[in-house]
Amino acid sequence: MAIKKAVVVVWITLVSSLFALAARGSAAQENAVLHAPLERIDRKPVVFAMNNLGSDIYKRAMELIYKEAFSRLGYTFAYNLYPLKRSLGESNAGRIDGECARGWLPPAVQKKYPNLIQVREPIWESRICVYSMNPDIRVNEWQDLKKYENIVIGFSKDGVYLERMIRQYGSNSQTFYGASNSTQGLRMLASKRIGIFLGVEDAIGSILNEAEFRQKNIYNAGSVDTLLLYPYLNKKYAHLAEPLASVLKQMKKEQIIDQYILRAQEEVFAPARKITISTGLMPPQKPSPDLTPSFFNKVAEVVTRAFALENYQVSFIFRSRLSAFNMAKEGLVDGTMLWRKTKSRNSHFYFSKPFITAEIVFFHLKSKSFDWQQLDDLSSYRAGIVAGMQYEDLFDAAIFSGQLLSLTAKDETGNFKKLLSGEIDYTPVILESGYDTIREIFPQKTAALFTHHQKPLIRQNFYLLLSKQIKENQKVITDFNQGLYHLEKMDATDVKQFQQSAP
Structure with missing residues (x-):
């Protein structure tokens, strides 16, 4: 009784009350639909368009409701954010599978978008x-x-x-x-x-x-x-229209939809959980000549925005690479960025989905002759490496065995200074990050002395790592991946440009 009263208050305040309209079909048919086993969910996700201007409570409630509904039908669910008019075209063309919530379409609009099928049960009001x-x-x-x-x-x-x-x-x-x-x-x-x-x-x-x-x-x-707002399906999912209506009707009878609305309200109004990420990337103090964002700013923006979509607030701690890694490994901070995915790290960290692909290249002075095509070509040069960094498997093995000469520094700054003094001949660094560091630590004339070899050591994915010392992090990494997915969908152009930023 207390839950129903609370729901009534939330609904009147936020979006009015939900009405349950009868869906046709026998009880036997409904039960056959509702009890699809979750372990059989192996299909491609059904992806709906959601109004990008809806309230945060609306978006979260929609997500929870549809995940439950489609899981009962044996499907997984995801959504993309779109303006209302654009989503009609995307759904009608089949580039997205349907609409989360849209009012009744008049005949003229139905004629323009003939591939959309209304689910005969309102989802929202x-x-x-x-x-x-x-x-x-x-x-x-x-x-x-x-x-x-x-x-x-x-x-x-x-x-x-x-x-x-x-x-x-x-x-x-x-x-x-x-x-x-x-x-x-x-x-x-x-x-x-x-x-x-x-x-x-x-x-x-x-x-x-x-x-x-x-x-x-x-x-x-x-x-x-x-x-009254209804789900709409692209015609390729026409076979789900009646089952989805039956599921939504049943969920209303079970008061699950009301409970999800309460949960959405609690999550949205709850204070954001704070996450601390350690990093060895250098935060820039000087703007780039063309005012483009630094590598760190690009990475930090994606991490911050992905977490924010799941109600987390991120702060960053700047340390040497090795120190940043060890702080997260020991659970002194929640996680660390950016790192390769290696077997040796699996026992200590949860890995995010990859969210940047970048090149590691060899930086050197323009005044020194430096060329390579295979690792043996590097045997006469001295490498500058960062303590705790793993670059590329064969290169790392050659350094470890002594096949390649090397000196170790605590960070990229130390190696660039060693390049300038002649102590080393080359140093492997993420392309964009390397030039950011050079601009930060040297005056313009000195910065102009550096360049990089056009052949990359490796082009690879990088990840956010969350410590397994913190038990909540298994959920946190799932939340981050979900936020990253939605960020990529609602801001696809910026994210793709970022992921492809390294030439």
Whole structure:
């Protein structure tokens, strides 16, 4: 009883209440659908589009609900974030498998997107509300908009429903403005360029909680409609439409959907867990000549954003490579970056999915003749290596056996200084990181003395490592990988450019 009351409060406050519509089919058919064994989940994931402007609670609740629903059908589930209009085209073309939540599509829209099949059970319900900075404005139904003929009425053009309803119930003498998204519409409202803005309550509520709008005195002037939102499937998954409707109906009966909404609220409003990552990468103090982000900044941004999507807050500790590694190995910090995946590290660390591929190259002075095509060519040169680093298996073995001459430093800075003094002839470093370090420690004229050999020692994947000394890290690495997946999908262009940044 206590759970039901709590759910009612959450639902009214955030997105109104969920309605359960009857799905057709016999009880025997439903039971056959609902008890697909989880151990048989071996299919390709079903990937849905989700509104990128939805509230964090909405997104998390959708994820939990659909993971449960599709697991009962024998599938895994994932989602990508898209603007509403773009997602229609992606889903219709089959580049993505369906839509998480979309209102009823009018015939003209259905004709334009013929490959989308509606699942006949609503997944979500949102109120369409009116927002204003004028406390005298009150709206309880669509017809009330006609009372405000001298006020510019704004709406989001993300979906067709709002525009259609506003033009249907507004008067010809009224002025309407279609904002590209809800954030733009609220900015126009805050600057008094429009007097009313209509939007979906859960999306608007999330935006109004952002720092930009907290002090703007924008209030909810009333609700004009309730919007039932349904899953949509690309026709290649037409066979799942009825089973998915049955599963969603059953989950509502079991109050699992309500429980997931509560869980989403608790996770979103819970304070972020703090994660500490040690690293031997140098944080830049000087900007690059073309103002491009440093290698560390690129890596740190991906790690920070992926963790943030799963409600973690990251801080970094800068040490030598060996010290950074050992701190994580002993559990003094949560993890360390960036490292190769090796068998010797498996007993001490959980490995993330690879999130950068980079080249390790040999840096040397322009003034010194240096060339190589195979390891034997390096026998007459002295290498500068970093304590604790593993570069490439054959190269590491040659260094360890003494086949190749080497001197050891605690970090790349020491090796670049040894290059300059002539103590060593070359040093293996990640390409971008090497030039970042050179710019940091040397004046411009001295930095110009360095170059790298065009043949890489190796091009390989790098990973985030989390210590097995901390028992929670098994879940944390799973959360990070999930955040990384969603980050790659919603910001694919930037991430791919980053992963391919090394020439």
